Amino acid sequence: MRHVTMEKLFVHPIVQKYVGRSGMAHAIAVAEKAVDIAIKKNVNPDLAAKAGLLHDIGHYKWYQNGEWNFELYKENDIHAIKGAERAHKLLVRCEENLQDAKEVALAILLHTDSYLPEGELQLRPLQQIVAEADTADEEVGGAHHYRQIDYDIALKRIRDLDAKIESLMLANENDEQKN
Numbered sequence: 001m002r003h004v005t006m007e008k009l010f011v012h013p014i015v016q017k018y019v020g021r022s023g024m025a026h027a028i029a030v031a032e033k034a035v036d037i038a039i040k041k042n043v044n045p046d047l048a049a050k051a052g053l054l055h056d057i058g059h060y061k062w063y064q065n066g067e068w069n070f071e072l073y074k075e076n077d078i079h080a081i082k083g084a085e086r087a088h089k090l091l092v093r094c095e096e097n098l099q100d101a102k103e104v105a106l107a108i109l110l111h112t113d114s115y116l117p118e119g120e121l122q123l124r125p126l127q128q129i130v131a132e133a134d135t136a137d138e139e140v141g142g143a144h145h146y147r148q149i150d151y152d153i154a155l156k157r158i159r160d161l162d163a164k165i166e167s168l169m170l171a172n173e174n175d176e177q178k179n
């Protein structure tokens, strides 16, 4: 059973505020892509969707005089650290399973290596999926953060994603019962 739906997260004021700021259209596209990759890699689609939706929730001021400053942002960015913490707090408040909240937070923490020291990271499948889905939806100069989406269309896509995840999880449960 899922403790928290995508819709519950999407309508939450914290998500509307922070994910809205970093780009709701991008967040939803990443959630959808993450689910598709998760299906192929046999990873929990629910966690992939949640990490996808929330991966940029930690973005903060990247503007200079009202303008996006990509260089300044790259230099100073720690959005993955902030995002992991913010998403974790939100998920726990929404009464998410604590192990799941941790998995999602870790996937957010590691979806980019822009703030990490040089070196090879051994990413686990869920973490890799979010990084991959994010990269697939990126546009030059961070333009993906500015792509707009109507609230109603966004909500519809979130509901469709919930329905997809639920049917996938149900099919999985049935498979397990057969084995």
Ligand SMILES: [Fe+2]
Pocket (backbone or CB within 6 Å): 026, 030, 055, 056, 134
């Ligand atoms: Fe992103």
